[in-house]
Amino acid sequence: xxxxxxxxEYSRDQYKIAIFxxxxxxxxxxxxxxxxxxxxxxxxxTAVNVSFLFIxxxxxxxxxxxxxxxxxxxxxxxxxxxxxIRRINNMSLNDSHIFLLDQQNRIVGIGDPIVNERIRKxxxxxxxx
Numbered sequence: 001x002x003x004x005x006x007x008x009e010y011s012r013d014q015y016k017i018a019i020f021x022x023x024x025x026x027x028x029x030x031x032x033x034x035x036x037x038x039x040x041x042x043x044x045x046t047a048v049n050v051s052f053l054f055i056x057x058x059x060x061x062x063x064x065x066x067x068x069x070x071x072x073x074x075x076x077x078x079x080x081x082x083x084x085i086r087r088i089n090n091m092s093l094n095d096s097h098i099f100l101l102d103q104q105n106r107i108v109g110i111g112d113p114i115v116n117e118r119i120r121k122x123x124x125x126x127x128x129x
Contacts, residue, residue: 013103014049019112020086020097022054026072027064030096033071040075040084048127052076052115057083098125 021030038054054077058064061079068077080086091097100109100123106125109126111119 012049012086013051014127015103015108016101016102016105017052018097018099019052019054019125020091020093020099021054022096023059024045027056027058027060028067031067033067033073036072037073039113040122043124043127046124046127050127051084053078055080055085057081057086069070113121 019036031070033055040052052075054075056064056077057080061081064077064079067073078085086092096112098110098112099107102108109119109123111122113120
C-alpha cells in the first residue's frame with residue numbers, strides 16, 4: 001500500500017484536537033470513525049476554528065487504510081509507526097491519548113470526547129470561550 005503525503009497547515013487554527021491512538025489489533029473498534037465524524041460535524045456547525053490530527057501507530061497499516069477508505073474519512077491521519085512523536089513528547093507508547101490544544105499548542109483539555117459526555121461538554125465549553 002502506497003502512502004500519500006499531504007501537506008497540512010495547522011498553525012492557523014485557533015484550536016486543535018490531537019488524537020494519539022496506540023497500536024491495536026482492531027483499528028475500526030478503537031478509532032470509532034462514525035463517532036468522530038459526528039463530533040467533527042457537530043463542531044463544524046459552530047464558528048470555532050478547530051482542526052483534528054489523528055496520530056496512529058497501527059499494527060496493521062493496510063487495515064488502517066482500508067478502514068479509512070471504507071468510511072471515506074477525509075480528516076488527516078498521521079501514521080507514526082516508529083512512535084517518534086510519542087517519544088519526543090515523553091508519552092506512553094502503549095496508551096491512547098486525546099488532547100485539546102490552543103493555538104500555541106498548549107494543552108487546555110485532556111480526555112476522550114467520544115466516550116465521555118463530560119469531556120465532550122468541557123471541550124465544547126472551552127472551544128466557545
